[in-house]
Amino acid sequence: MSDKSLEQAIAELEQIVVKLEQGELPLEQALEEFEKAVRLSRLSQEKLQQAEQKVSQLLQQQSGEALAPFNEEESADGAQRS
Template sequence: MADEQKQQSFEQALEQLEQLVNELEQGDLPLEQSLKKFEQAIALSRSSQQQLQQAEQKVTTLLAEQQSGNDESNGELM
């Protein structure tokens, strides 16, 4: 399961997480099956959170690089 999560896109993981939550909210599952699905949901949530953090870091880096480039250009004009 862990290998599958690493290969899933963020959107796929989110879709699977929503499906698991819906199944759990129905309350029709036996306890053992509910626990297993809950564990899967937690793992997907952690994986998705990590993907979001990586995306945020990349955006921050790109914006910093752009700002740095703009600062250098502005410095040359003065």
């Protein structure tokens, strides 16, 4: 799932929301769709955090501040390691 782009993840989330809002899915299938939506939401959040970090680094570069190298592992788990 991590190979999806942000746009793909959001589009898939929107489709799941429509299905769930219709209320016609059996409970088991609705739960599966909800679980998938949670995974897609987390993936989207990670991708947005990565983009935010890249933008921040570019802005720091522009202002001449020293930068730490971008580490995708750190942004993927949401924690900064020292």
